[in-house]
Amino acid sequence: MRLVRIARFFAAVLVASAIALPALADSERFSFMAIGDMPYNLPGDYAAFARLITRINALRPAFTVHVGDIISGQTRCDDDHFVRVRDMFATFDGPLVYTPGDNEWTDCHRPNSGGFDPIERLARVRGLFFPDPAQSLGKMPLRVTSQAADARYSKFVENARWERAGVVFATVHIIGSNNNLQRDQAAVNEYIERNAANLAWINAAFARARESGAKAVVLAFQANPRFEREPPDTDQRSGFNDTLDALKRNAIVWGKPVLLIHGDYHHLVIDQPLFGPGRRRIMNVTRLMVHGEDEVHGTLVTVDTGNPDLFSFTPVYIHENIPPFKPAAQP
Numbered sequence: 001m002r003l004v005r006i007a008r009f010f011a012a013v014l015v016a017s018a019i020a021l022p023a024l025a026d027s028e029r030f031s032f033m034a035i036g037d038m039p040y041n042l043p044g045d046y047a048a049f050a051r052l053i054t055r056i057n058a059l060r061p062a063f064t065v066h067v068g069d070i071i072s073g074q075t076r077c078d079d080d081h082f083v084r085v086r087d088m089f090a091t092f093d094g095p096l097v098y099t100p101g102d103n104e105w106t107d108c109h110r111p112n113s114g115g116f117d118p119i120e121r122l123a124r125v126r127g128l129f130f131p132d133p134a135q136s137l138g139k140m141p142l143r144v145t146s147q148a149a150d151a152r153y154s155k156f157v158e159n160a161r162w163e164r165a166g167v168v169f170a171t172v173h174i175i176g177s178n179n180n181l182q183r184d185q186a187a188v189n190e191y192i193e194r195n196a197a198n199l200a201w202i203n204a205a206f207a208r209a210r211e212s213g214a215k216a217v218v219l220a221f222q223a224n225p226r227f228e229r230e231p232p233d234t235d236q237r238s239g240f241n242d243t244l245d246a247l248k249r250n251a252i253v254w255g256k257p258v259l260l261i262h263g264d265y266h267h268l269v270i271d272q273p274l275f276g277p278g279r280r281r282i283m284n285v286t287r288l289m290v291h292g293e294d295e296v297h298g299t300l301v302t303v304d305t306g307n308p309d310l311f312s313f314t315p316v317y318i319h320e321n322i323p324p325f326k327p328a329a330q331p
Contacts, residue, residue, distance in 0.1 A: 006162040016238040027306030028165035033059070033316070036067035036222065036263030037101070037292020039085065042075055048182075048296040048321045049088060050234055051063040055318055056298060062164060063142055064092055066297075067221035067263045067290060068101025068175070077116050082128050090131075095142035099171035100125050101222035101263070106177045106187075116178075119190060126157050133157035147204075153197045155288040161205060165305050166215040170205040172198050172243075174221035176264050179239030191239060199246050215302075216310050219247075224264035224289065227273035244274070251285045252276055257310045258285045259301070260314035262309045266292035268299065270313055286311060 014088035033056050056064055068247045070085040071077065082104070089096050105121035107113055129137070135147035147159035162331040169294065173194060181191040225240035237244075251258045251274065260273075269289040274282040291297040300314040 002254060023115075027304070029302065029304045029306070030165060031059075031300050031302045033061045033064040034067070034220070034261050034288060034290050035064060035292075036290045037069040037266050038296050039070065039088075040072045040293045040296075041193070042071060042081060045296060046084070046088070050091075051318050051320055052296055052298060052316075053088065053091055055316060058093075059300065059316070061094060061300065063095040063097060063136070064138070064169070065169075065196050065220045065261060066096060066098045067220050067261060068099050069103045069263060069292065070101070071103050072293070073103045073107045073110070074112045075103070075146070076112075076114040077104065077121050078114065079124065082125065086128055086301045089137045090139065090240075092138040094138055094140055096138035097136045097142065097144070097160060097162075097169075097171060097220075098129055098158075099160075099173060099220055099222060100175065102175040102177040106175055106180045109183075119186060122190075126155070130157040133160070136160070147197060147201050151161075153200065154195070156197045156201075159197065159201045161208065163199075163208075163214070164214070165303065166213070167218060167303055167305070167310075168205055168209040168212070168214045168216070169218045170220070172201055172221045173218055174198055174223045174225065174240070174243055174262075176223045177280045178237070179225075179243070181239035193248070195239075195242055199242055202243070202246045202250060206254055209254065209256075215305050216259065217250075217254065218259045218261065220261040222263055224262055227287070230275060230279070237322060244306065247285070247295060248274055248276055248282065251282050255284060256320055259311055260285065261290065262287070263290050263300075267290060267295060268297075272331040291315075294323075 039049040071081050104125050105118050108116035108118050108121045133148045135141040135143055144160040146160045147153045150159040158173050180187050226237035229237045268291050271287055272281055273287045274285045276282045297317045300316050302312045
C-alpha cells in the first residue's frame with residue numbers, strides 16, 4: 001500500500017511538472033534602456049552623454065529607446081549638432097531606436113535656434129537619422145517595421161514598430177510645443193498630416209498586439225501630452241487631445257499592460273496618468289517619463305513575461321553627471 005502511495009506521489013509530481021513546463025517555456029525576461037532629452041546643453045553635455053553610453057554598453061540591454069530632444073530649445077539647429085549626435089548614437093553597442101523631439105525641428109524658427117524653417121529641419125532630421133527606415137541605429141541595428149512601408153504614410157520614416165517576447169513596441173512622432181498645432185498655417189498643416197499618421201500608427205500597434213496575442217504594448221514618444229488636463233480644460237492641450245483619446249480607447253479595449261515612455265519635462269516619473277470615463281484611472285496603463293537636460297541618466301526597464309505586472313524599473317544614475325550642490329550663501 002505504501003508503494004502505491006509513493007507511486008501516486010511521483011505520478012502527481014510528473015503531471016505537475018508537465019503542466020508547468022509550457023509556462024516556463026513561454027516566459028522570457030529581458031531589459032531595455034529608456035533615455036531622452038540628451039545631450040541637451042551643448043557642448044558640455046557631450047561628455048556626460050558619452051559616459052551614459054559607456055554605462056549602457058556595459059549593461060548590454062536588448063535595445064535602447066531615445067525619445068528625442070537631442071539639443072535644447074535654445075541651441076542652434078545646425079547640421080553639425082545633428083551629425084555629432086548621430087555619430088554618438090553609432091557608438092551604442094546594441095540597437096538604438098530614436099524618435100524625434102520638438103527641439104530638433106519644431107522650435108528651430110526661434111532666433112536663438114537659428115531662425116530655420118521647421119519643415120526643412122524635419123526633412124533633414126529624417127534624412128540624417130532614418131537613412132534605412134527598416135532598421136534602427138546602433139552598431140547592431142534592430143530590424144523594424146516602418147510606417148513608411150505603407151504608401152499612404154511614406155514620409156513617416158520615423159514611426160517604427162518591433163516585437164520581443166510577445167511585447168509590441170512602437171515609436172510615435174508626438175512632440176512638445178503642442179504637437180506643432182501652433183503659430184501659422186504651415187505648422188497646422190504639418191500637424192494635421194502627422195497627427196493622422198500617428199493615430200493610424202497607434203491603432204496599428206494595438207491591432208498587431210491583438211492579432212499576435214501579445215502580452216503588452218509599449219509606445220514611445222517625445223511629448224508630455226498633458227495627461228493631467230481633463231475636460232473642460234483640454235483647450236490647453238489641443239494638439240494632444242486626439243492622441244490621448246486614441247490611447248484611452250485602445251488601452252481600455254486592450255485590457256492588458258500598456259507602457260507609455262516619453263520625455264519633455266526632464267525628470268523621472270513612473271505613474272498611471274490616464275483616466276477613462278467617470279474619471280476612473282485606467283489601471284493597465286503605466287507612464288515612464290525619463291530623465292533629461294541636467295539629469296543625464298537612464299532607466300532600465302525589465303520585462304518579465306512570466307509576471308502579470310510585466311514591467312519593473314531601475315534608474316541608472318551616472319554619478320559623474322551629478323553636479324555637487326554649491327555651498328549656501330552665508331547670511
